[in-house]
Amino acid sequence: xxxxxxxxxxxxxxxxxxxxxxxxxxxxxxxxxxxxxxxxxxxxxxxxxxxxxxxxxxxxxxxxxxxxxxxxxxxxxxxxxxxxxxxxxxxxxxxxxxxxxxxxxxxxxxxxxxxxxxxxxxxxxxxxxxxxxxxxxxxxxxxxxxxxxxxxxxxxxxxxxxxxxxxxxxxxxxxxxxxxxxxxxxxxxxxxxxxxxxxxxxxxxxxxxxxxxxxxxxxxxxxxxxxxxxxxxxxxxxxxxxxxxxxxxxxxxxxxxxxxxxxxxxxxxxxxxxxxxxxxxxxxxxxxxxxxxxxxxxxxxxxxxxxxxxxxxxxxxxxxxxxxxxxxxxxxxxxxxxxxxxxxxxxxxxxxxxxxxxxxxxxxxxxxxxxxxxxxxxxxxxxxxxxxxxxx
Ligand SMILES: Cc1cc2nc3c(=O)[nH]c(=O)nc-3n(C[C@H](O)[C@H](O)[C@H](O)COP(=O)(O)OP(=O)(O)OC[C@H]3O[C@@H](n4cnc5c(N)ncnc54)[C@H](O)[C@@H]3O)c2cc1C
Numbered sequence: 001x002x003x004x005x006x007x008x009x010x011x012x013x014x015x016x017x018x019x020x021x022x023x024x025x026x027x028x029x030x031x032x033x034x035x036x037x038x039x040x041x042x043x044x045x046x047x048x049x050x051x052x053x054x055x056x057x058x059x060x061x062x063x064x065x066x067x068x069x070x071x072x073x074x075x076x077x078x079x080x081x082x083x084x085x086x087x088x089x090x091x092x093x094x095x096x097x098x099x100x101x102x103x104x105x106x107x108x109x110x111x112x113x114x115x116x117x118x119x120x121x122x123x124x125x126x127x128x129x130x131x132x133x134x135x136x137x138x139x140x141x142x143x144x145x146x147x148x149x150x151x152x153x154x155x156x157x158x159x160x161x162x163x164x165x166x167x168x169x170x171x172x173x174x175x176x177x178x179x180x181x182x183x184x185x186x187x188x189x190x191x192x193x194x195x196x197x198x199x200x201x202x203x204x205x206x207x208x209x210x211x212x213x214x215x216x217x218x219x220x221x222x223x224x225x226x227x228x229x230x231x232x233x234x235x236x237x238x239x240x241x242x243x244x245x246x247x248x249x250x251x252x253x254x255x256x257x258x259x260x261x262x263x264x265x266x267x268x269x270x271x272x273x274x275x276x277x278x279x280x281x282x283x284x285x286x287x288x289x290x291x292x293x294x295x296x297x298x299x300x301x302x303x304x305x306x307x308x309x310x311x312x313x314x315x316x317x318x319x320x321x322x323x324x325x326x327x328x329x330x331x332x333x334x335x336x337x338x339x340x341x342x343x344x345x346x347x348x349x350x351x352x353x354x355x356x357x358x359x360x361x362x363x364x365x366x367x368x369x370x371x372x373x374x375x376x377x378x379x380x381x382x383x384x385x386x387x388x389x390x391x392x
Contacts, residue, residue, distance in 0.1 A: 008034045009327075010316075011148055011158040013136045013171050015039065017114065018288030018305035019164030020121035023129055024068045025313035029320075033129050034156060036148070040133030042122035045115040047078065047220075050264040052190050053114035054224040056082065056203070056216060056299035062110060064310045070120040077120075078219035080111040084202040092256050095206075109299075111203075111216045111224065131156075136165075139174035146283040159327040162285050162312070164305075167274060169290035175281040181274035181293065184354070186211055187234035188296055189227040191266045192218060193246065197258030199223055204256050205297070211354070212297040213252050223257060225249065226296055234268050271295055273351055279340055280332035285312055292343050295350045304343050311338050 012023045015037025023035035045051070057065075057079075065071040085108055088095020100107045122130075131150070138149030139161065146161045163171030172179070199217035206213050211228035218224050227237065227249070237245060246260040274293040279286050288305030315335045319326040 006155060007157045008032045009158065010034075010160045010162060011036060011136070011146070011156055012162045012164055013148070014163065014165035014169075014288075014290070015122070015130070015132065016164060016166060016288070017117050017121065017302060018309050019162075020118060020125060021064065021068060021306055022162055022164055022287060022309040022313065024070075024121060024125050025064075025309060026316070027126065027129055028068070029313055029317040031316070034158070035125065035130050036134060036136050036150065036156070037130070037132045038135045043115045043118040045077065045113065045119045050192060051113040051115045052192075052264075052267045054111060054190075054192075054216060054218070055114065055117070055302045056109045056111055057117075058109050058300075058303045059107070061303045061306050064306055065117070067310075068121065068124065070117075070124050073120045073124075074112055074116055075110075077116055078112075079116075080201065080217045080219040081107045082109045082111055082201050082203050082217060083107050084200070085205070086202065086256070087205045087207070089207040092254055107201075108203075111218060136161075136170060139171055141175065141281075141283050160283055160285065160316075160332075162287060163290040164288050164309075166289045167293050169286065171284060172276060172286055172290055175284040177281055177284075177286070178277045179274050180277065181272060184271040184273065184295065185231055186228055186271045187231050188269045188271055189229070189234050189237045189266050190225055190269065191263045192222045192224050193249075193260045193263045194222055195257045195260050199257070204253060206253055206256075207353075208252060213249070214297070214299075215253065215257050216299075223260075225263075227252070228271060228295070228297060231270075238266050238268060269296075273347060275344065275347060279308075279336040280329065282329050283327065285332050285335060287312060291339075292347060294343075294347050295354055297354060298346065298350045300346055300350070304346060307342075308335075308339050311335055 009032040010026055012019050012033060012035045015035050019035060023033050026033040062071055065074065083100040085098040086095055098108055135151040136148045137151050140147045145157050145159060148156045150156060161171055163169045201217050203217060204215045210230050210233055214226045215223040242263055245263060250260055272293055276286055276291045279291050287308035291308065292304065294301050312335045315331055316326045319331040324331060
């Protein structure tokens with residue numbers, strides 16, 4: 001293996017899925033890139049195991065992963081196509097029915113485990129682009145470069161640093177970029193379960209006043225649960241025995257998934273909204289959860305992060321191809337302009353929907369239900385909603 005360079009064009013900090021995809025895309029475009037990841041080895045996908053982080057990937061995300069030459073490996077291993085989705089609140093019969101064929105798509109999306117996507121991206125990245133088992137701890141910006149002090153005592157100098165470290169971003173702090181946001185005082189309880197009714201690729205999501213409950217189809221026939229609810233209710237759900245938990249979930253879903261059983265261990269994620277005031281600063285760009293955190297109800301967090309990575313790689317490559325200074329702030333601002341408006345729209349939409357369902361006014365829940373029914377009867381509006389989610 002060649003010696004690791006101490007200088008590179010671009011340092012990507014954080015080797016989660018967005019950071020891995022970012023580094024891969026930049027490498028494809030011919031940039032000298034170094035990815036710095038705290039974990040010391042590639043995530044391992046175990047088909048017989050339990051990975052609590054499961055994503056609904058949009059067709060746009062699948063296209064990007066295809067460009068990075070990993071989509072086929074993901075699909076061959078396991079990705080559950082999702083041709084149908086039902087969303088409802090009061091009654092299943094009056095909710096929204098999304099169908100891929102009705103909307104002119106092959107599928108609405110695919111359900112894939114985190115470890116599989118991360119493993120495929122990690123394996124596809126040339127070893128000389130990856131510094132794993134180290135953290136970027138000391139970050140200093142200069143006029144013409146950014147210097148990163150790494151936890152193994154080495155230093156790396158780059159023309160641009162990209163923050164993909166997740167919600168706690170040291171690069172964002174070092175660049176002095178503020179964030180806006182709040183905690184939802186809600187948590188998501190996640191696990192996988194068996195059901196006695198085949199899912200046939202159908203995702204189910206019911207809006208309750210306490211939050212949305214979603215069951216996503218997994219490739220092995222099980223269903224993956226994301227149950228967003230108040231912190232207190234989430235604690236109570238974790239404390240139930242398996243039988244009582246499945247019964248309570250069955251009630252919450254109006255038994256739309258049949259009888260549920262054998263849940264994997266349940267985990268709880270605190271939910272919050274966060275948005276960075278700027279996605280860029282001199283010698284710095286933020287992508288993924290370092291730039292924005294969104295409620296999981298729309299299953300969009302990772303899709304948005306990957307779209308950030310794709311857009312940023314495209315802007316940097318086209319600036320260089322046109323002979324412009326690709327690391328200049330004005331190039332980075334083009335990325336920011338392209339992504340910020342779309343991300344904010346998605347953040348605002350999910351936030352407003354969550355708030356609308358939490359409102360406790362006489363007759364309000366019935367009005368919302370009528371609203372869902374009206375969207376179901378307006379194919380154009382439905383198409384717009386599904387189209388927006390597919391493009392993220
Ligand atoms: C319950 C739940 C359900 C969700 N469902 C969906 C869904 O269906 N679809 C969807 O699109 N999204 C979903 N999301 C959102 C999704 O999980 C996140 O948006 C996504 O994982 C963010 O990826 P990331 O790579 O930006 O950050 P992360 O996954 O947080 O990765 C950050 C990486 O950076 C590394 N790191 C951090 N600091 C340093 C440092 N200083 N030096 C070196 N390395 C560092 C970490 O080790 C880590 O590997 C869901 C979220 C939740 C909570």
